[in-house]
Amino acid sequence: MKKPCRVVVYGAGGYGGVGLVEILRVHPGVELVALVSREGAGEPYSKLYPHLRGLVDMEVVHAEEFDPNGIGDLVFFSTPDGVGQKLAKTYLDAGYRVIDFSGDFRFQDSETFKAYSAWQQGESDHVSPELLSESVYGCPEFNREALSKARLVGNPGCMAMSCLLALMPAVKMGAVEMDRIVLDVKTGISGAGKKPKPLFHYPSADGNSYAYKVGCHQHLFEIERHLSMWSGREAVVNFTPHVIPTTRGILSTCVLPIRKDVALEDVVKSYEIEYDSEGFVQVERGGRQELSHVKGTNLCRLGLHPVERSHTLVVTSAIDNLQKGQSGNAIQVMNLMLDLEESLGLSQVANYP
């Protein structure tokens, strides 16, 4: 029997971290060896997350006191932009494989990263540009081969994941008018992270909804970049993110104008074929793709809605932003990297209702 992979969760205090811990604590292929965080350091992890009392009581190690050498084989950086690029080299040198949750390793060259950073926290150079060329974008459905051998992975942004799965089959077959794609994304509030802010104070957020960062969200860059890379054609996307009053879930409505010489039915079929053997992507003609059906799971549900009168394909995509949009997908990537069954630890279904 294979020795279990020793896993470190760096940034265990946030929602991404606890999403990993909830899965890893019973994952048969790994051993959870360290939970690293500023928040909650020196105390049992279950103090920070009381629903894990009796289940994950190991002490949280302070980020500044953690020496990774000899401790683990794989690390998740569940941290914001800027952290992974500083730490990755140390961990790689210590023999770790690395899965990063931020934008730090989602692009394979320093120019692209620089352009990305301008959309995000302000233009800046990558701290470890030499690592970028070996980094792999963590989308199992379109990068399976590369991920299975990767040392360093950039886990996709939650909205990017939701949209790319909805776009790729049509884009890959060259059916889409690439400068007219319109993406309308609705995200639950946990996507904004664990830190309290006025907009996410319950009385402000209850029953409320609005668009934000119209035309300038950093995931727009990420989507265009990977669409272009994978299809070889330049994409110009109109992307509007919205907050809706729910804790979990991303619902994306993707309007794909189809080239006049391509039949909508052929595009619809390309999705059915592309995802036929994918364990975590479910394709449906018509129907309703509800957030409730994917919450708590690693599933992406795609609805294919051809509209003849405008010759467009509307694809609706429902995921759990903290699972297929973050931790669940990262575990799927880890399974690939460790040559384990891809769905290991990811069999949970939604509790309904």
Add this chain to the structure above:
Amino acid sequence: MKKPCRVVVYGAGGYGGVGLVEILRVHPGVELVALVSREGAGEPYSKLYPHLRGLVDMEVVHAEEFDPNGIGDLVFFSTPDGVGQKLAKTYLDAGYRVIDFSGDFRFQDSETFKAYSAWQQGESDHVSPELLSESVYGCPEFNREALSKARLVGNPGCMAMSCLLALMPAVKMGAVEMDRIVLDVKTGISGAGKKPKPLFHYPSADGNSYAYKVGCHQHLFEIERHLSMWSGREAVVNFTPHVIPTTRGILSTCVLPIRKDVALEDVVKSYEIEYDSEGFVQVERGGRQELSHVKGTNLCRLGLHPVERSHTLVVTSAIDNLQKGQSGNAIQVMNLMLDLEESLGLSQVANYP
């Protein structure tokens, strides 16, 4: 002093009805003379709506027992498609002016109505086609003149209202590529009415969201029709409605591809000019248009978000679906018809939070 207009609310049992009653009970220009409904007939209205106990205790009259002759001067039909077209003639003959909440009088000829009905309950002929030519579409912002003299008004659909206000200035100036408009609409659950259904059972609806009737919602027809009528150019719209987990509100995100020869700034300005003197439309460059800011009010808040890279204007539009999207707008129309101040009875603000 003018004698107050005697008002009948037909269909007082539903959300549209109660929305009217909440306003009319203290409206200084009218007298509420009859509440007509099947539900709650023979009992005080406040039994149906306990929040009005002590305020609106008049007895509800059963729809089949109500004889309108000599009772009132104006009637609201807060009823679904098919009711108003049967009853309007009787009321008009009895000297009433009529405001109908359904699709029955939103179109001015029988061919258009027939085409509309095919999108809705199934193609059918209008029961009173001779009335259609005098019916007026109840959008005060673009039909003020006609409404002030109207005998018969079709109150707009809630989603149509939300989108038309967001589209008209740009469309009127000829700035929009009319075959590529994309409308993404998020509606609160009260839009589905008062009747309990499995999808709107709290455990199903709580935190849930999904698209429905993709590309085939009846309000799509209404929007295209009025855009075309008012602009003289054929519109082909891509329209996707969604349910979001809130009780009140419609948030529409309208992506308007602007003709290459028109500057975005000029389009933005056209909104500021068009709505400068409108009491119920507030225009903002950028910013966040939140449902919380319009709930309980007759306001429409429009956000103008020009996106140079795709040469589009994204207009976000927030209304209360039961106010500017229904009862509030109908009162505004009534005020126009009665030559009263347009905002009379509509001064309520949102309670925050």
Add this chain to the structure above:
Amino acid sequence: MKKPCRVVVYGAGGYGGVGLVEILRVHPGVELVALVSREGAGEPYSKLYPHLRGLVDMEVVHAEEFDPNGIGDLVFFSTPDGVGQKLAKTYLDAGYRVIDFSGDFRFQDSETFKAYSAWQQGESDHVSPELLSESVYGCPEFNREALSKARLVGNPGCMAMSCLLALMPAVKMGAVEMDRIVLDVKTGISGAGKKPKPLFHYPSADGNSYAYKVGCHQHLFEIERHLSMWSGREAVVNFTPHVIPTTRGILSTCVLPIRKDVALEDVVKSYEIEYDSEGFVQVERGGRQELSHVKGTNLCRLGLHPVERSHTLVVTSAIDNLQKGQSGNAIQVMNLMLDLEESLGLSQVANYP
């Protein structure tokens, strides 16, 4: 015609402040002359509360720069414990009448205040003990006479108000076993104020509920004290506050063990008599007292549920914590103080749904 009273809202930035402003802006008996706050100082009030754009755009004055002399006639301190006791004297000397929202003026002697403070932020002496004896507890239903002449009023705590209205008639008639009262209070999250905190972060609060400060909440002291004062008998109350996942509203379930020699029916009748002429207290035998029916209003709805088998009266009490529990009640008090009609400015009903 009487000159309108010039009103200052001190602490206009919080929920209590905006609740006042929403009402005062159209209150026919007053003129809003200054909005004082640290938050939002130097900017239009509507920047802080965008739903008031175009309606309340006056500039917010910084608390430390505001000189009250000659500006106003009445001030609301919508501030936490400790502020009003420092400022009241200055305002009283400048000719203001004062309504304070904190615990600072809810007790009429320094010993009681000291005992109260021990339940709250830690035992401390009152800064202006000489003012306590003239302060009046702002419960119109039981202090109307005194309030009409008061210069200085302590507006009740929201939970205290909810419970005292539910308890007083039975307690006043001497029907209750005073050492066995059990109060179970459920409050919406706006009761915790506007400042974001981890527990009230939307993802934490969504669908969540729990008890807190079991047996040691400061409103317990306030309730016992006023019960004892008004009834002349010592009360020992078991009081458990809970958070429930809604923005507005307090639902209190009050279990009153009735003395064996008193018939439940007589106790029930005492409520009907006591509140017969009260405009803001509605009494019902049985029935459901729903938060939805009082939200946005100054109403208290009481349900009387006699339980013979345990010879108890269960009284359920529903209020809007920010209205009858705070700002609405304060306006009612102000109307009394200014000899205006008690309900002036308080006619809003709940929007339903």
Add this chain to the structure above:
Amino acid sequence: MKKPCRVVVYGAGGYGGVGLVEILRVHPGVELVALVSREGAGEPYSKLYPHLRGLVDMEVVHAEEFDPNGIGDLVFFSTPDGVGQKLAKTYLDAGYRVIDFSGDFRFQDSETFKAYSAWQQGESDHVSPELLSESVYGCPEFNREALSKARLVGNPGCMAMSCLLALMPAVKMGAVEMDRIVLDVKTGISGAGKKPKPLFHYPSADGNSYAYKVGCHQHLFEIERHLSMWSGREAVVNFTPHVIPTTRGILSTCVLPIRKDVALEDVVKSYEIEYDSEGFVQVERGGRQELSHVKGTNLCRLGLHPVERSHTLVVTSAIDNLQKGQSGNAIQVMNLMLDLEESLGLSQVANYP
């Protein structure tokens, strides 16, 4: 290796049924052999519950067409009062063991059942009174021995389970004044079942809360009966159930007046001792017992809050009404009956947030 027990779920269409199916589909000790329901009959189960697509696609059998003979070894009746008492004998005769979710087998003699029925649907005689004496009340924590040998089990009511776990240690030690217990229960809306009703229509239920069936809920009878049976002393309980706006969870606040001659600390200790070895009951001194921490799990979290000034112990109890309050507990009971590890299939934790 033991042959897996063949399990039939009768009433698979409701929330209780799907809660069982979600667990049983991956439970290593059983084989799911039939899903019986009127709703959804003749179609794949996943049509009724789309979140189980690809996981539970077996066809639903119509209740009237299902012949149990030779099919299974154990049946769950996830049905309302009145169904189990009619069917149980047939299944027992066919060799099944039976777990019933209704009140039909919660009492061990026909007189008690008759008294119970008067609280519920109206007084009626039990259809199979001869079975009552062998039926066992399905509370593992206090009936483990009997359950391990039981053929016929009445699964407790959700509110009864929540309260009995909170009450029993103190009651068993004789510390409680049995005629003065006050129970205040808040339940999520899924407790009312899957059938849409006006009160549970999203716009009605959103943000709303109220008490119902004050002093006359059928679970009150169930609680008193089992308290009395297990303690040998008559209990008179004051019990008020409330609806709160959340989908899942029951939060009970139990006020236990403690006999003057018993120290509160001793009572607190009795809980720690009683539940020390229980896998699904977690005891805490003070702290917050949040619904969020138990949702989706079979846990009961108890908080012990001694209040010296009234010499009471307040016990707060948080469970998931559909898990420890229904299906999860039923699986725990089944494990006991089948001599499997008690926690088998019940290891899921809450997803947080």
